[in-house]
Amino acid sequence: MLWVALLLPSGPHTSPLDDQLRGLSMYALQYSPRTAIVENAVVVELEASIRLFGGKRTLRDRIVAEVHALGVEQVAWSSTSLAALACARGGHENGIKGALTTLLDPLPMETLAAVKPHLTTLTQLGCRTLGDIRALPRGGISRRFDKQLLTALDQAYGLRPEAHNWVEAPEVFKARLELMSRVDSAPALLFGARRLLLQMCGWLAARNAGTTSFCLRWVHDAMRARDAGDGGELTVRTAEPMRDVEHLCRLLAEHLAKVELAAPAGDLELEALDVHPLEELSRSLLPDPVQAGESLTLVLERVAARLGAEKVVRPVVVEDHRLEWMAQWQPAPEPLPRKRARSSRFPQPSFILSEPLRLSMRGDKPMYQGVLQLLAGPHRVEGGWWQRLDNGGEEYTGNVARDYWVAQSPHCGVLWVFQQRLAGDQTAWYLHGAFA
Amino acid sequence: MPTLPNTAQDDAAGRNAASLRALVQSSGLSQVVWCGNELGSQSVETVSSGWTELDKELPGSGWPRRSVTEVLTAQPSVVEWRLLAPGLGPIIEAGGQIVVIGPPRNPHLPGLTHMGLNDRQLVWIKADVPSERLWTTEQLIKSNSAGAIIAWLPKARPDQLRRLQVCSQGCEAPVFLCRPEVAQHESSAAPLRVQASAGLDWELNVQILKRRGPQQGHSLVLASVPGGLASVLTPRLRRPSSLITPEVPHVVGRPATAFRPAHVAA
Numbered sequence: 001m002l003w004v005a006l007l008l009p010s011g012p013h014t015s016p017l018d019d020q021l022r023g024l025s026m027y028a029l030q031y032s033p034r035t036a037i038v039e040n041a042v043v044v045e046l047e048a049s050i051r052l053f054g055g056k057r058t059l060r061d062r063i064v065a066e067v068h069a070l071g072v073e074q075v076a077w078s079s080t081s082l083a084a085l086a087c088a089r090g091g092h093e094n095g096i097k098g099a100l101t102t103l104l105d106p107l108p109m110e111t112l113a114a115v116k117p118h119l120t121t122l123t124q125l126g127c128r129t130l131g132d133i134r135a136l137p138r139g140g141i142s143r144r145f146d147k148q149l150l151t152a153l154d155q156a157y158g159l160r161p162e163a164h165n166w167v168e169a170p171e172v173f174k175a176r177l178e179l180m181s182r183v184d185s186a187p188a189l190l191f192g193a194r195r196l197l198l199q200m201c202g203w204l205a206a207r208n209a210g211t212t213s214f215c216l217r218w219v220h221d222a223m224r225a226r227d228a229g230d231g232g233e234l235t236v237r238t239a240e241p242m243r244d245v246e247h248l249c250r251l252l253a254e255h256l257a258k259v260e261l262a263a264p265a266g267d268l269e270l271e272a273l274d275v276h277p278l279e280e281l282s283r284s285l286l287p288d289p290v291q292a293g294e295s296l297t298l299v300l301e302r303v304a305a306r307l308g309a310e311k312v313v314r315p316v317v318v319e320d321h322r323l324e325w326m327a328q329w330q331p332a333p334e335p336l337p338r339k340r341a342r343s344s345r346f347p348q349p350s351f352i353l354s355e356p357l358r359l360s361m362r363g364d365k366p367m368y369q370g371v372l373q374l375l376a377g378p379h380r381v382e383g384g385w386w387q388r389l390d391n392g393g394e395e396y397t398g399n400v401a402r403d404y405w406v407a408q409s410p411h412c413g414v415l416w417v418f419q420q421r422l423a424g425d426q427t428a429w430y431l432h433g434a435f436a
Numbered sequence: 437m438p439t440l441p442n443t444a445q446d447d448a449a450g451r452n453a454a455s456l457r458a459l460v461q462s463s464g465l466s467q468v469v470w471c472g473n474e475l476g477s478q479s480v481e482t483v484s485s486g487w488t489e490l491d492k493e494l495p496g497s498g499w500p501r502r503s504v505t506e507v508l509t510a511q512p513s514v515v516e517w518r519l520l521a522p523g524l525g526p527i528i529e530a531g532g533q534i535v536v537i538g539p540p541r542n543p544h545l546p547g548l549t550h551m552g553l554n555d556r557q558l559v560w561i562k563a564d565v566p567s568e569r570l571w572t573t574e575q576l577i578k579s580n581s582a583g584a585i586i587a588w589l590p591k592a593r594p595d596q597l598r599r600l601q602v603c604s605q606g607c608e609a610p611v612f613l614c615r616p617e618v619a620q621h622e623s624s625a626a627p628l629r630v631q632a633s634a635g636l637d638w639e640l641n642v643q644i645l646k647r648r649g650p651q652q653g654h655s656l657v658l659a660s661v662p663g664g665l666a667s668v669l670t671p672r673l674r675r676p677s678s679l680i681t682p683e684v685p686h687v688v689g690r691p692a693t694a695f696r697p698a699h700v701a702a
Contacts, residue, residue, distance in 0.1 A: 296533055296559075296581035303561060303572050311562040315545040315555045327545040332559055340555070347664040348547035350517040351539070373680045375673050376665070406665060408676045413514040413634035414662060433544060435662035436513045 002050065002077065002096070004063065005084035006042045009073040015040045023175050023199045024070055025167040030205030031063070036081070036164035039113040041088065043081040043164075070195055078103070081164070082156035086111035086130070100158055105131030114152035118145050130156075169206040173272040175199050182221050182266055186259035189218060189268060193256075194249055196270035201243045203272070210241025210278030216252065217269040224263035231267075234259060236305075239297050239333035241276040247298055254305035300332050309333075317341040321381050322400050323352060323432055346379070347406070349416040349433030356430035359417065366429035369411045377405030378419070406435070473650050480648075483610055486522025487658050494628070495648040499523055499610040504601050506629040508645070510617045512540040512588060515634045518662045519642065520612060521551035524584055528557050532583015532609065537572050538563040539588055550664035557583070566591045574600060577607045588614045598625035620645055636677040638669075 006024055008016040024042045028035045031053065034045035046059065053059040064075055076088035078095030083104055087095035089111040095103050107130050109115045109122060115133070121144075127133050133141070133153065142150050154160035179192050193216055204210060219231040236255055242248065304312040313329035319341045320326050326348075330336075359366040366372050380403055387398035402418040409415055416433035457471070482498030484491055491497040499505055509515055524534055534557055536543055543560055545553070559582075563569045566589070573587040577600060585607075589597075592615065602625075604611050613626065620631060629646040635657065643655040661669065672679075 296535075296579065299575055299579040299581060300559065300561075303575060307561070307563060307568060307572070313560050313562065315543075315558055315560070317545055317549075317555050323544070327555075329560065336556065343549045344546050345664065345667075347668055348550065349544055350547035350551065350663055351513045351541040352544040354542055373676060375676055375679075376668050376670075406668075408636065408680070410636070410680070412511055414665070433547070434513055434541065435547070435665065436515055436517050436541075 001045060001079050002047045002056075003079065003081045003084040004044050004046055005074075005076050005078075005081065005088040006044070006067055006072045007074040007076070007085070007088040008041065008071060010040065019176055019178075020071070023177070023196075024067075024072065026169070026173070026175070026199045026206075027067075027070060027202035029167065029169055030202040031059075033166065033206065034164075035167045037167060038081060038164065039085060041085055043084060045081070066198060070198055080156055080158045081162055082112065082152060083158070085113075086156060101131075104156060105129060105134065109133055112152055112156060114148045118149060121145075169203055173200055173203045173270075173275075175270050177268045177270075179266055179268060182264040184261065184264050186256045186261050187253065189216075189261075189265060190249070190253050190256055192268045193252055193270065194245075196268060197245055197248050197252070200270055200272055201245045201248070204243040204275070204278070207275070208277060208279075209275045210243045211238070211248075211272045212241055212274045212276060213237040214248075215271045215273055217271070218261070218265040219267040219269070220261075220263040221266040228263035231265065232259070232262065235273070239301055241278045243278060247302075250302055251305050254302060257306070297333070304332065317343065322384055322398070323381070325384075325387075325398070347435075349435050351436045352416075352433035353431065356418070356432045359429040359431055361429065366407070366417060366431075368407075368409055368415065368417075368431050370409055372407040372409050372415065372417065374417075375406045375408050375414075378403035379405070381418075402430075404432075481608070483527065484523060486525060487656075489656050489658060490642060493644055493647075493652060493656065499612075500628055501608050501610055502605050503628070504597070504604050504611045504613055504626045506597075506619070506624060506626040507612050507614045508617050508620055508629060508631040509614065510633055512590065512614060512616070515632045515640055516586070516612075516614050517548065517551055518634070518660050519630075519632050519640055519658075520584075520586065521548070521553070523610070525552045527583040527609075528552060528554065530583070531557075533557050533559055533581075534584050534586070535559045535561065535576055535582045537561045537576070537585070537587040538569045539586075540590075547663045551662070570596055570600075573611075573613075574603055577603045577611055580607045580609070582609050584609050585611045586614065587612070590616055594623050594625070601625040601627075636680065637675050 006028065008020055008024065010016050021037050021040065021042060025035050025037055028042050028044045032044050032046050032049045036043055050056055050059060053062065060077070067075060074088045074091065074093070076084050076093050076095055078084035078087050079100060083095055083100060086104060086107050087093070090107040109127055109130050109132065110119065112130060115122065122133065127136070130153070138150065151160060155162045175196050177192050177196055183189055183192070200211070200214065213235055215233055215235045217231060217233040220228055234255055236251055238251065300312050309331045312332045314332050314336065316328045316330055316336060317340070318325055318328055359368050361367060362371055382401045384398040384400050389396055389398050402420050404416060404418045407415045407417045412434065414435035415431060416435065417429055417431050419427050419429050422428050480496040481501040482494070482496035483501060484498040485494060507516060507519065528534065534553060536559065538561065543558070545555055545558065548558070561572050563572045569587060569589055570592065573585065573589070576582055576585050592613070597613070600611070600613070617631065620629070624646070627646070627648055629644070631643045631645050633641045635641050638659060638661045640658045640660050641655050642658060644652040
C-alpha cells in the first residue's frame, strides 16, 4: 500500500476550511478513487495507480509540483494513511524507506490526532515521541486511556486494518475560493482561478469527462462603489471536450485580459457548465513523432480568444455565381456543412477586394496603376434579385449585372475587373479581384 | 594535398580547384566536404516547391522546413499564391492545414481550388495590427501543428524576424513570410529570401536573393497561368505582351508629346 497525505497549512487553533479540504480531495480524485478526508487532511491510496502515471518517481514529482499551486504545505508518503499523516505533520516527506517502526518512533506524539485528548497526561508521564507511548504496557494504555488511542497507534503502525469513508465525485462541479487579498485587476484573478481549474480537472478526470464550457464568477468585495454590482462572470468555451489544465488556463488568461473589474474582487467561483464524456487515446509504446506541440484546434482557439472569434475563419463554398456570395467565412470551430458544394470550373481570382473599387478611365480603357489591357471576356454574371439584404434598416436587393473581364496590368499582374451599367447610357469599371 | 595558389592567376587556380575536386571525389569525401561554390548541405529538410527549375536552385531542392522563408514582392497580393500554391499540393494531400495570416486582400476560395487548395484545409486569421500578426505567427510556429504557414508581415523588424526564425527550428511546416520588396535592403535572419514578380506573358520572375550557397546569377522565369485561366486562353492571348501598345512616357496629368517639342526647342 502506498499512501500519500496532503496537509493544508493550519495554525495551532485554526483548522483548514471544509471548502479547501473538499477542493483538494476533488483534485486528488484524478489519481485514485480511494481518496478520503482524515483529520483535516486528504489521504490518497495510490498503489494501484503507480503504473498508470509512469512509476513512483514520476507520480511523486507530478503531485509535488501540482499541489504547491493548491496551497498544500506538506506532502508525505507512507504505507499506512495515519503514518503518512504523522510524517507530514512531523515534516518528513519520505515515510517509505526503512521499517515503519524506525520511522514513526522518533516522531513527536502530537503528530497522531488520537493523542491530543490525552496530551497533558502523557506529557506528565514523560512521553515525548510515539515510540515512548508504544513502550508503555498495552494493558495499561487501554485501561487508563480510551480505546481510540490504541486503535490509532495500531493502525499507524500497520497492525490493524484501516477503514475510510471514500470521497465521491459529485454530479456537478461548483467550487468556491476566497481570495487571500482583494484583487483589483482581472488578469490577477488567474492565480486563484488556476487553483479552481486544477480542482475541476481532477473532478473531470475522476468522471472520465471533459468540459466544453465553464464559467468563472467573481464576487465584488463589500467595500465597493454602489453602481459596481455584486460581481461578474466569464464563460469560456472550448471546441472539443478538454481537461488539460495548461490549455484551459491559457484560454482563461486570454479572456481575462479583456475583462475590466468594476470593483475589487474577494471571492471566486468556478462551475463546469457542459460536461461530456472524454475518451483518452491509448499511449503508444514508442514516442509519437507526429505530434510534438499542441494541436491546431487548440492554437486556433487561443488565437481566437485574443483576436476575437470572428477573426479566425474557415471558408464555406456556396453555389452562387456572384463573387461576393461564392464563399462565406465562418468561425473556425463551427462545424462545416457535410455536403460540399460543387466547385466552379470557370476561372476565378485567388484574392478579392471586400468592396469593388471603382476605376478611373483613360478614354474607354480602365486604369489601375497604368492602363489595363483587357484579355478575356466578357463573363456575364447576372442575378440575385431574389435576395433581400438589410443595411442598417435600409433594404436593398443583392441584384448584380456585371461583365467580368480578365485584365493585365503592367505592375500588378492579372486582375479581375468588371463593367457595370449605371443610370442612362453610362458604364463604370470596377476592380474586384486579382489572380495572384 | 595540392597547395593553394598564392598568385591570382586564373588558370592555375582553376587547375588547382579541379584537382582538389578530383581528389575529394576519388577519396569518397564528397559526402562530407562542402565546397564553397556548391549549394548548401543536403541535410536540410525540405518540401518540393513544385517548380522543377526552382527546385534546382534551392538548397535541398525545395522550400525549407524548420526555418522561415521570405517572399519579397513589389506589391502584396500579386503573385504569392501563384508562386507558393504548387508546393502546397503535397502538403494538402498529406492532410496538412494551410494557415493564412493577415493577407492584404480577402482570399477567394473558388480561385484557390483551381490551385489545389480545398475548403477543409484552409484557415484565414484576420490579424490586422502588426503586433497581432507577429504574435499569431509565432504561436502557430511554436505549436508545430499547421501544414504550411503563410503570413504577411509588411512592417516586421529584423529582430522580430530573428525571433521567428529561432522559433521555427522546431516547426516542421514551411513558413512563408510575405514582405515588401524594400525589405531586401534590410538584414534578415531568414536563410532563404526569394523575390518574385509577375511577368507579362503568364510567367513569374523569381530571383533568389539569399540562400545557402553561391549567389544566383540570373533570375528564373517560371511559366504560370493562374486560377483556371488556362482553359480559356486563346493562342493569341498566350502572349499578352504583343497586345499591349507601349505607353508613351508622360508627365503627370499632361501628355508628354505636347511637352517635348518645347523642351527640344529650349
